Amino acid sequence: VILQILRQQSLSPSEIARQIEGTDREILGDTLQYLIDEGEVTMKEGMASILNT
Incomplete structure (x- = not known):
């Protein structure tokens, strides 16, 4: 689920x-x-981003 969310945009953990x-x-x-x-x-x-799409 986290990777699906991060595929849309970079977000902070909160x-x-x-x-x-x-x-x-x-x-x-x-x-x-x-x-x-x-x-x-x-x-x-402070922002999480996905590396491999």
Whole structure:
């Protein structure tokens, strides 16, 4: 779901959480970190962006 959202536009983690109803922010943070570690997502100036479309 996170990658689908980021395909539309770059967003901050809190903006991503707002778009996913009932999001646990800790789980979202862990998931974003995993996606960054795997090279799927990058964080620049507080905004998450997808690397591979």
